[in-house]
Amino acid sequence: MAFDTAMILIKFSPESLKIVQEQTFSDVQPCSLLQDFNRFLNRVMAQPVPLSKGKRQPIQKWAALLNDELTEPDSPTLKRPLTIHYPSVLGLYLLVRTAGFGRIITAGTRKFQLVINDTMMAQWQQLSATEQYFSLLDAWLTRGHAGIIGEDLGSRDDRILGCAGVNFLRQGLFTEDPIRPLGLEVLPSQLGAYNVSLLRLFGLVKLQWQDSRQLKHLQFTPLGVVLFNRFHKSIDLEGLAIPRGCEDELYEVDGMQKVVQPWREDIRQLLHPPKIDAFKSYIINVLLFAYKCRRTLIVPAEATLDQLANAILSAFSFSNHQLFYFFCEDCYGHSYHIEHPLLQQPDVDHTDDICLKDLPLVPGDHLTFIYDLDIEWAFTLQIVDGVDEKPDGIILTEAKGEAPREY
Incomplete structure (x- = not known):
């Protein structure tokens, strides 16, 4: 059966563009992303991070220690929480991997450690806060596969904008309306609790957790509405919007940089893949x-x-x-x-x-x-x-x- 499909493309209105142009980016604005991300990096630089054998996630003890240092720590209700019960830590771990800062090395029989990529750190320290923010946003949206951190969203595309769970965040488009109870119930599993936490860390939503795995409230900020409507691509299939991930332009070489540079004069460069030395x-x-x-x-x-x-x-x-x-x-x-x-x-x-x-x-x-x-x-x-x-x-x-x- 043939279906009539149409791409849903959203461009900036002058009002939307103004929201991005006037947004302040710093360690604590629009939220605590950069501050908490740097705390993660500092711990990796100080000592290799021990990873679990199966999912190769930071072990629970390490995750708990970092969680206590975060601006807004997660509050697991279980007596013996696992790493997955610290979604903010797991979200930051995804960014460390997908932005190229963390390399996994073997340290014995099925023992793995996360170590720092010094080349990427040198780049990071040369970027402004705005450039750092959009570099991490690029890494998350375009390369943030759930499988990289041992998770599974059960979708054909396991990145946030391509998975089926994103449908519970929007009604065709993303708006500032509070997410309905059904969406709150399924988002931690369908979107991944770590992705929900990253939405907050990037300052794209305001949320409240009822406990470590159940949401009480989630609502997009004006910045979140503008960016997600601009970056998200979906297919209109007889009135049903099917998620297809990011706009194609973001997947091009230096795609995010090309897209955001016209919005902000303070964006001159973003993170790029490290140069690999060629050996004989x-x-x-x-x-x-x-x-x-x-x-x-x-x-x-x-x-x-x-x-x-x-x-x-x-x-x-x-x-x-x-x-x-x-x-x-x-x-x-x-x-x-x-x-x-x-x-x-x-x-x-x-x-x-x-x-x-x-x-x-x-x-x-x-x-x-x-x-x-x-x-x-x-x-x-x-x-x-x-x-x-x-x-x-x-x-x-x-x-x-x-x-x-x-x-």
Whole structure:
């Protein structure tokens, strides 16, 4: 059945533009976003943040300590709250990942830590408060996937403006009318409690929590109405507005900067991806943590992941009779697979087409190599360093610990 669809596009009226132009942005205006975000960064810079094994979220004890420092701490009612019961902390964690400030490193058998990205910190310190605000808004709206912080919104698009839960925030458009009781009931789960808290931290809504998982009141501010109506894209499907995420222009390179610069003369630059140094080869530690064994390889940057897989299996005396894939993350925490060509998954890169130089790797990063999809041998690849010498092929330089038997 064919449907007549139309894009719903909202542009600024002079009155709306004036709201954005006259808004003051500082550590505490329009809310406490920048102040609380910097508190998170200061803790990461002081000491790596221990993350949980499953969702790779900050552990509860750490989350509770940061929560106590926030301008408006969350108030869990449970005797033994979990990290998810501190939605403001979880929201700030999403911003740290999607803005590129936090890198996850391995620290033992399935032990993960969040460390600071010094390159992004250097950029951050050169930005004005207004530029910092819109940089974080860009990271949240365009890259804020729920899966990055171990959450699941149950939608095709798990970012705030693309998920089904956004429908409970609007009646076709976003307005200053208070959200109805049904919306208040479902928003923490359908939109994510962390996203609800970020709405407040960005100064886009005024809200009251009844407890850590139930809303009592939520109402958009004038700034929230203007920005969300401007950035949100939806499809009109026979009178029903279906969320489609952000306006396409925001997904372009430096999209947010191009959009907001005409609004504010004080916006000259926003955060941008860090420049990655190109090396001719990489020193890689390949580990099977559970078996306390390690192999160190020097891998030319031009080697394909197929060749790297063969070298790993050979170094551990494994056969190469099973399928495999690599699990990677970009600098913003978004994960992706690079798979054996025989898996033939649509829209997925294959290991015989992708070279090591195609991955945005920096020393300290790690990848996961999964071999044999039934047993799932999980090898952790730690990028130790990059070097400017190019060997003729992949070289095994060190072997520690006895490798397990494959079968």
